[in-house]
Amino acid sequence: MGSQFMSLHLVDPKLVQARLRGDFPDLARTVYEGQAPPPKELQPAFELMARGMFCFLKKGETHPDGMMYCRAVEHLFKTLGRRHWQLEFYPDEGQYPLWELAFGRCEATWLDLPHSNSGIAVTAWKSPETCRSFAYSIERSLKAESFNPRLSPETTLREAVEALREGSDFGLFAIFQG
Numbered sequence: 001m002g003s004q005f006m007s008l009h010l011v012d013p014k015l016v017q018a019r020l021r022g023d024f025p026d027l028a029r030t031v032y033e034g035q036a037p038p039p040k041e042l043q044p045a046f047e048l049m050a051r052g053m054f055c056f057l058k059k060g061e062t063h064p065d066g067m068m069y070c071r072a073v074e075h076l077f078k079t080l081g082r083r084h085w086q087l088e089f090y091p092d093e094g095q096y097p098l099w100e101l102a103f104g105r106c107e108a109t110w111l112d113l114p115h116s117n118s119g120i121a122v123t124a125w126k127s128p129e130t131c132r133s134f135a136y137s138i139e140r141s142l143k144a145e146s147f148n149p150r151l152s153p154e155t156t157l158r159e160a161v162e163a164l165r166e167g168s169d170f171g172l173f174a175i176f177q178g
Contacts, residue, residue, distance in 0.1 A: 005177040006102050008085040008163040009077035012170050013125060016076055017110055022052025031075070038075040045072035055110065063114035070113055070121045070175070077173050085163040091176075092151040095141070097134035098160060101126065102176040111173075120178035127171045135164035 019027055028046040031037060038046075045068050048054050057069065078084065093099050106112050106124035113123050126134070138161050141147045147157060163172060 003088045003090055004102075006087045006089070006098075007074075007175045007177060008087065008101070008160075008167070009074075009081045009173040009175070010083040010163070010166050010170065011077050011081040011173055013108060013111075013173075015080045016073070016173070017108075019076055019080075020049055020054045020073070020110065022050060022054070025050050031079075034079065036079070038072065042068055042072045042075065045069050057114050059112035059114065061114055062117055064117060066114040066116035067118070067121070070116060070123050073111075073113060073123060074121070074175055077175075083163075083166060085159055087156050087160055087163075089153065089156045090151040092148065095138075095147055095152045095157075097137045097164075098152055098157075101134065101160075101172075101174045107171070118178075120176070122176040123173065124175075125171055125173050126167065128168045131164040131167035131172055135161050135168070138164070 018024065024030065027050040028043060031046050032043065044065070049072070057063065063069070087098070089098055091099055091102055103122065104124060107127045107130060108125040111123065111125050138157050142154065142157055142161070147154070
């Protein structure tokens with residue numbers, strides 16, 4: 001049983017949504033002229049966003065380019081974000097908040113990305129209310145020591161609480177990397 005990874009991104013959702021709906025027609029050029037441009041193979045995704053066509057992708061279904069779209073959106077998170085966390089744990093339904101962050105439904109209908117053929121990575125946004133609720137639940141689990149440290153190490157849970165507390169303003173974007 002090996003660890004898996006989830007990245008959490010603190011980003012104002014309005015910034016991401018504006019780019020996904022095509023409010024920046026020069027998005028692809030701007031992204032590739034930036035300080036840390038993404039790999040060239042993501043360019044078609046940014047061009048689709050710039051044309052305002054991203055919203056017409058089939059949602060929640062497997063798409064041969066699903067990984068490209070996920071990685072392009074992840075690049076937006078990294079460049080627009082205020083903070084980023086990388087959690088390492090083994091997904092376990094017994095640690096509900098981490099499980100729900102990794103596999104739960106996206107609470108932003110405008111962000112429901114197509115899936116990759118591998119099923120990884122899964123991208124979702126969790127609302128400020130959900131972040132507060134999950135932080136509280138994990139804090140209770142830490143206080144009661146009712147977690148399995150082999151599956152969800154204490155350091156991971158504490159880092160998750162920190163991220164979720166910070167996400168209580170804008171919410172958090174989560175990408176389960178597998």
